[in-house]
Each structure stands twice: as structure tokens, then as C-alpha cells.
Amino acid sequence: MAPWRIAIVCLQWVIHSALCREVMVPTGPLYRVAGFPLTLPCAVTGYEGPRTQDFEWFQYRQDTGGHQIGVVSTRDPGFPYAPFQARVRSGEIRVDRDSGDRARLVVQRLRPDDQGRFECYTPSTDSRYQGNYSASVLVKVIPDTLLISHPRTLGSQPMTEGAELQLTCKASAQSSQHTHVSVTFGVRGGAGAAVGPPGAQGHTLREIIGVDRGLTVVPGRGGSYEKRYAAGEISVEKRVGDSSGDLYVMKIGAVAPEDSGSYFCEAAQWIQDPDGSWQRIAQRTLELGNLTVQPLADTLTVTSTPRGEVTLQVGSPLSLTCEVSGVGSWGRSSLLVQWMRRGATSGDGSFSGGGVEVEVARIGPDGVVSWGDDSRRQGAASMEKEGEGRYTLRRFAAYPSDAGVYRCAVSVYAGKLNPSPSTPATITQRSEGVMVNVRTKDVTVSAVAEVPRGPLLKRGNTVAILCNVTVATTGPSQVEIQWLWKRESPGGLGEKTTADDPGRLLASLTYDGLARIYANDSELSVDRLAADCYRLRVHAARVEDQGHYLCQATVWGQDPKGAWYNTGARAESSTVRLYLFARVMDLLLIPLVVGVSSALFVGIVIIATVTCCFMRRLARQRSQK
Structure with a gap:
């Protein structure tokens, strides 16, 4: 036979083999559980005729x-036997x-007498009868x-x-x-349900966490469960139980409003088919009850005592x-x-409104106390936890600077x-404000700054500026x-100052006699000349020291315990x-310089003129000889 004829025969054989009908079903035996669905897929390849093939099951x-x-059968409604x-x-038995060229036999509820061999047959649409037109698989029904x-x-109580x-x-x-069991915990409905059509939210199912057939923990993919599992807030464990079964325990460390809903537990039985795939052959769901989570915004209450207004004497x-x-639960939150x-505060120590809110003190989740606006007062104050939900701030001696509206702010983790x-x-919630007034003695104060009369002040002199203070009060x-x-x-004239210039602090003399100098570019000193007279001196005054000077006087009083405090009375x-x-x-330096320079210039001109004339005359005498 010629080689080309052999090639044609081989090609025809390959084409016929490719077009050879083949029907395929899963490899058996397949073990399925009575009372649960059975699905048997069937596919046909290598056929001729229309793309839609018919299937008949025996x-x-x-x-x-x-x-x-x-x-x-997909083509004969009267095909089923009795x-x-x-x-x-x-519809309990149907073909999907x-x-x-692919279909599935579906038995919604398998019966024990359904055990046997199931055959998938595809009626021929080929021009030639070749290949296999059916395939069968053994199905065994187990209890x-x-x-x-x-x-x-x-x-029934909300959490x-x-x-x-x-x-x-x-x-x-x-x-x-040999079968495996998986267990999954889930919830239906609730605030964390996915958004859907109106009225469908209550039917939304969310898997929270479970143990799969390989004993691997699997967090739910809906909502925030994956994040919460990674953070350790959700867990599940399998414990060996008694003859009635193993125990599965799910914990949610801190429930949130989104966790509200109807909880269930789902158990599934799995088996591995001969082709290596795992199939779920049984499944049961058990309702565990409804859970309602009350948001902390609805339950948290923060109050401060005493209420309203408190008026105290200084000290x-x-x-x-x-x-x-x-x-x-106090043991579950911080x-x-x-x-x-x-x-x-006003001059009398009462609250006058306004101002910026500042932190006085805090107790952190770790129990550590820290101080905010006035760390110097730590030794004169305390903040304590006296019991569950009870925290007390104490000032051992109150002063006008302590007046204001106090609020307690609580952040719950x-x-x-x-x-x-x-x-x-x-959540963070604040209490109502407590107005604290601190009453002091009536104090009035005035201050007058002046430069003492005397000779004109010149550069390089020591300049004195006085501050006369008058205080009217009772007690020290x-x-x-x-x-x-x-x-x-x-460019200003006279005694004008820059309107928006707050002034530069040069020096101070504290109530206990301590002098502080703040300007380092000038030599300054401060002292007290009399009970009501204070002096600032500028040594070796320069042009840069010119300007406008003023003094500010603040009155300090003494409380009954002997401590000094700022009364708030102030004058400028x-x-x-x-x-x-x-x-x-x-003044003489410029004329002196000009005079000396002029004299030198005139002298140099005269000397040069005389010298020039003498040299000319001497030259004429030598030329005559």
C-alpha cells in the first residue's frame, strides 16, 4: 500500500476516534446518606447532531x-416507571x-431503596453507531x-x-x-446583615466561624469576622466529648451591636469519593436562640457629684x-x-465663662494617673479609683486658678x-458640668510707672524707671x-507705640522677692525701694533701649493655712x-574731626606752595652761572 494511502487511513481512524461518542459519570461506588440529596452528573462527548443532547436515567x-x-428522561414525560x-x-426527582451536553440527575430526598446502580443513557444522534452510549455508577445508601x-x-435577656x-x-x-464532620456557627439577620432588598435583611445568613472537615478553623467571610478572628476577638475550639458527640465551643470576646440576630449551629458530614473529591453527604442545623446586643450609647451613664455649682473659700x-x-461586665472592658x-475666673474668683477646656488629670486603662494643665500641683492634689465605676479628684487647697466648669469624660474600650x-x-461620654467658684478677699490694685525727675538722660547713663503700686485688701x-x-x-512721632505689640518681658520680681531677668542684650536690675515702690534700672543705656516701658502688678494673698496664692487681682x-x-x-566729636582735618589740609597746601617757589628760584640761580 502506498504511503499516502496509509496516511489517509490513519487520519480517518483518528477522525472517527475523535467523533466516537462517550458518556461519563462519576467513578463509584458513591456512598450517600438516606434523607439527603443525591446529585449524579452525566456528560456526553464525541457526538454528532444537535448540541442539545437528551439524557435518560435507569x-x-x-x-x-x-x-x-x-x-x-429529558425527552419523554412518560418515561418513569411506577x-x-x-x-x-x-419534582423530588428531576434532571438539571x-x-x-451536560446534565445532572437530582434526587432531593434519597431513600434506602434507591440503593443500586444508576445508568445514564444518551439516545443516538450519530450517523454511525460507535462508541458507548451509556455509563453507570453504583450508589450505596447508608443510614x-x-x-x-x-x-x-x-x-432572653439582652447583652x-x-x-x-x-x-x-x-x-x-x-x-x-470513613467520614468527617465539620461544624459552623452563624447568625441570621441583625444589624450586621448585608444590605439587600427591602424586607430581606432578616433572612441574611452570616457564617461567623467554624471547624472544617480537616479540623482547620475557618472564620466567616461576611462582615468583620475575619478581622476580629485575626485580632483574637473570635475563637472556636473542638473538645473531646462523650458518646453523644464532640463539643464545639465558640467565643466572641466582646459582642458588638452588629452581632445581634438569630444564632445557629450547622453540622455537616463529609466523605471522600473514589475520584478524591470531598462531598457533603449530610447536614443539620440547630437553632441556638436570639441575641440582642444593647449599644453602650444606650446603657452608659456618666455623672459627677456634687451637682450644679460649688462655692468655696480660698484654701x-x-x-x-x-x-x-x-x-x-467590668472584667471585660477597660x-x-x-x-x-x-x-x-473674674476678679472675685467666680467663674466668668469662656476659656479653653484643658485636661486636669486622668486615670488610664492601666491604672496610671497623669496630670495635665498644672503638673506643679501634683503634690497638692490626687486622683483615685475608689471602686468599680467611682473615680475622685481632690484638690487639698482650692485657689482662684482652680475655678471653672469641671466635667468627667469616660472612654470605654x-x-x-x-x-x-x-x-x-x-464610646466616649461626658458628664454634666460642675461649676466651681473660689471666693477670695476683696482686692483692688493700681500701678503707675514713672521716670524720676533729674538731669537729662544721656546715652551710657544708668536709667531708673519706677513702678508705684497701691493695694487695698484685708489680711497679708x-x-x-x-x-x-x-x-x-x-516712623511714629511723639509717644506712639505699635498697636499690636504685646510688649517684651524684660524682668520680674516675684511676690517672694526672687528677681528674674529675661532680656540678655541689656544690663538690667530690679529691686524694691519701699513697700509700694519698685524699680527697674537699665545700666549703660543704649539707643536700642529707647521706647515705652510699663509695669504689671499681680496681688498674692495668704490663705488660712499660710500658703500664698494668686488672687487674680491685676493692674497694668x-x-x-x-x-x-x-x-x-x-556733640564735640564731629566739629573736632572736621577742624583737625581742615587744619591739616591748609598746612599741607602752604608747605607745598613754599617748597615749589623755593625750588624754582634755586633753579634760576643755577642757570645764570
């Missing part, structure tokens, strides 16, 4: 002597198409032994946000075949208490408690005992003086202008 039972029984007619009409139970269900939730579920499957102790309730103060500084609080008092300097406005003097005249030496 069964061979041992109790019928291996006779063929028609189950269902044992299957009612089930086919009700995946494509024109339903999957059991699921719960030791206890959820109570507070941040409380711990623990649910348990028992599951087992006693089978002669008296101040005690403020913050009471917290509605947190739920708190940050802060005392805040807002307001300024639900379900977190050791939150990091970057962890956001679950001391005055603290501050000296300030303001520059003149650019008007400004005095300092102008320095030039010295006599400075």
Missing part, C-alpha cells in the same frame, strides 16, 4: 433481580441541565447517623456591648464508612467624684477617665483589657511685678517713654 436494583427501571412516577411529578445538640441556648458570648454545640456521625479642699454605670476644666494608645475607644498680701518694653511704631500701668540724649563728647 436504575438497577438487587431486589428486582437486576432488571432495568426507568427513572427520568416506583418513580410520583416522585418525578412532584448545565449545558446542552443517617449525624447528630447535633446543644447543652444550653441563649437566654451589653462588650460582654463575652460563648455558644456550645455537640455533633457526631457514627458511620461504618478649702475641693472633691469631685465621677460615677460610671452601664458598662456591663476605662480611660479624665477630669476636664473650662473657664476663666469594650472587650479590651489592655488597649494600645492607638486603639479607638468604643504681696505684689509680683513684671516690666515690659514696647517699641515705637515705625500706662507707658512711659524713654528718650536718650547725646553726650557732650558725642
Whole structure:
């Protein structure tokens, strides 16, 4: 035979082989559980004719002597035999198409007498009868032994946000075949349900966490469960139980409002088919009860005592208490408690409104106390936790600077005992304000700045500026003086100053006699000449020291215990202008320089003229000889 003929024969054989009909079903035997669905896929390839092929299913039972029984057909409604007619009409048995040449036999509820060999047959649409037109698989029906139970269900009482939730579920499957059991905890509905059509939210199912057939923990993919599992807030464990099954325990460390809903436990039985794939052959769901989580915003209460307004005499102790309730389980959450103060004080020590709110003190979740606006007062104050939900701020002696509106701010970290500084609080709530007034003695003060009369002030002299202070009060008092300097406005005349210039602090003399110098570019000193007279001296005054000077006087009083405090009474003097005249030496320096320079110039000209004439005459005499 010629080589080309051999090639044609081989090509024809390959084409016929490629077009050879083949019907495929899973490799058996397949073990399935009575009462649960059975799905048998069937596919046909290598066919001729239309793309949509028909499928017919038969069964061979041992109790019928291996006779063929028609189950269902895609082309003949009257195909089913008597044992299957009612089930086919009700839809319990049907054929679902995946494509024109792929279909699945579905038995919604498998019966024990369904055990046997199932054959998938595809009627021929080929021009030639070749290949196989059917394939069969053995299905064995095993008893339903999957059991699921719960030791206890959820109570009817709502849980507070941040409380711990623990649910348990028992599951087992006693089978002669090698099967595995998986358990999943989930919830239906609730605030965390996915957004869907109106009215469908309550039917939304979310898997929280479970143990799969390989004993691997699998967090749910819906909502925030993956993040919470990674953070250790959700866990599940399998514990070896008794003959009734193993125990599965799920814990949610801190429930959130989104965790509200109807909880269930789902157990599934799995088996590995001959092709290596795992199939779920049984499944049961057990309702565990409904859970309602109350948000902390609805339960948390923060109050401060005493309420309203408190008026104290200077030096008296101040005690403020913050009471917290509605947190739920104290052992499951941590708190940050802060005392805040807002307001300024008037001259009599009462609250005058306004001001910036500042932190006075705090107790962190770790129990450490820290101080805010006035760390110098730490030794004269304390903040303590006196019991669960009770925190007290104490000032051992109150002064006018302590007046204002106090509020207690509580931040709750639900379900977190050791939150990091970057962890956001679950909720922060503040108490009503407590107005604290501190009454002092009536104090009036005035201040007048002046430059003493005397010779004209010249550059290089020592300049003195006096501050005369008058204080009217009862009891001991001391005055603290501050000296300030303001520059003149650019191009200004007379005694004008820059309007927006607050002044530069030069020096101060505290109520206890301590002098402080702040300007390092000039030589300054301060002293007290008399009980009501204070002096600032500028040594070797320069042109840069010119400008406007003023003094500020603050009155300090003495409380009944002998401690000194700032009464808040304050006065500021008007400004005095300092102008320095030039010295006599400075006035004569320019004429002296000009005179000497002129004299030298004239002398040089005269000498040069005389010398020039003498040299000319000497030259003429030599030329005559």
C-alpha cells in the first residue's frame, strides 16, 4: 500500500476516534446518606447532531433481580416507571441541565431503596453507531447517623456591648464508612446583615466561624469576622466529648451591636469519593436562640457629684467624684477617665465663662494617673479609683486658678483589657458640668510707672524707671511685678507705640522677692525701694533701649493655712517713654574731626606752595652761572 494511502487511513481512524461518542459519570461506588440529596452528573462527548443532547436515567436494583427501571428522561414525560412516577411529578426527582451536553440527575430526598446502580443513557444522534452510549455508577445508601445538640441556648435577656458570648454545640456521625464532620456557627439577620432588598435583611445568613472537615478553623467571610478572628476577638475550639458527640465551643470576646440576630449551629458530614473529591453527604442545623446586643450609647451613664455649682473659700479642699454605670461586665472592658476644666475666673474668683477646656488629670486603662494643665500641683492634689465605676479628684487647697466648669469624660474600650494608645475607644461620654467658684478677699490694685525727675538722660547713663503700686485688701498680701518694653511704631512721632505689640518681658520680681531677668542684650536690675515702690534700672543705656516701658502688678494673698496664692487681682500701668540724649563728647566729636582735618589740609597746601617757589628760584640761580 502506498504511503499516502496509509496516511489517509490513519487520519480517518483518528477522525472517527475523535467523533466516537462517550458518556461519563462519576467513578463509584458513591456512598450517600438516606434523607439527603443525591446529585449524579452525566456528560456526553464525541457526538454528532444537535448540541442539545437528551439524557435518560435507569436504575438497577438487587431486589428486582437486576432488571432495568426507568427513572427520568429529558425527552419523554412518560418515561418513569411506577416506583418513580410520583416522585418525578412532584419534582423530588428531576434532571438539571448545565449545558446542552451536560446534565445532572437530582434526587432531593434519597431513600434506602434507591440503593443500586444508576445508568445514564444518551439516545443516538450519530450517523454511525460507535462508541458507548451509556455509563453507570453504583450508589450505596447508608443510614443517617449525624447528630447535633446543644447543652444550653441563649437566654432572653439582652447583652451589653462588650460582654463575652460563648455558644456550645455537640455533633457526631457514627458511620461504618470513613467520614468527617465539620461544624459552623452563624447568625441570621441583625444589624450586621448585608444590605439587600427591602424586607430581606432578616433572612441574611452570616457564617461567623467554624471547624472544617480537616479540623482547620475557618472564620466567616461576611462582615468583620475575619478581622476580629485575626485580632483574637473570635475563637472556636473542638473538645473531646462523650458518646453523644464532640463539643464545639465558640467565643466572641466582646459582642458588638452588629452581632445581634438569630444564632445557629450547622453540622455537616463529609466523605471522600473514589475520584478524591470531598462531598457533603449530610447536614443539620440547630437553632441556638436570639441575641440582642444593647449599644453602650444606650446603657452608659456618666455623672459627677456634687451637682450644679460649688462655692468655696480660698484654701478649702475641693472633691469631685465621677460615677460610671452601664458598662456591663467590668472584667471585660477597660476605662480611660479624665477630669476636664473650662473657664476663666473674674476678679472675685467666680467663674466668668469662656476659656479653653484643658485636661486636669486622668486615670488610664492601666491604672496610671497623669496630670495635665498644672503638673506643679501634683503634690497638692490626687486622683483615685475608689471602686468599680467611682473615680475622685481632690484638690487639698482650692485657689482662684482652680475655678471653672469641671466635667468627667469616660472612654470605654469594650472587650479590651489592655488597649494600645492607638486603639479607638468604643464610646466616649461626658458628664454634666460642675461649676466651681473660689471666693477670695476683696482686692483692688493700681500701678503707675514713672521716670524720676533729674538731669537729662544721656546715652551710657544708668536709667531708673519706677513702678508705684497701691493695694487695698484685708489680711497679708504681696505684689509680683513684671516690666515690659514696647517699641515705637515705625516712623511714629511723639509717644506712639505699635498697636499690636504685646510688649517684651524684660524682668520680674516675684511676690517672694526672687528677681528674674529675661532680656540678655541689656544690663538690667530690679529691686524694691519701699513697700509700694519698685524699680527697674537699665545700666549703660543704649539707643536700642529707647521706647515705652510699663509695669504689671499681680496681688498674692495668704490663705488660712499660710500658703500664698494668686488672687487674680491685676493692674497694668500706662507707658512711659524713654528718650536718650547725646553726650557732650558725642556733640564735640564731629566739629573736632572736621577742624583737625581742615587744619591739616591748609598746612599741607602752604608747605607745598613754599617748597615749589623755593625750588624754582634755586633753579634760576643755577642757570645764570
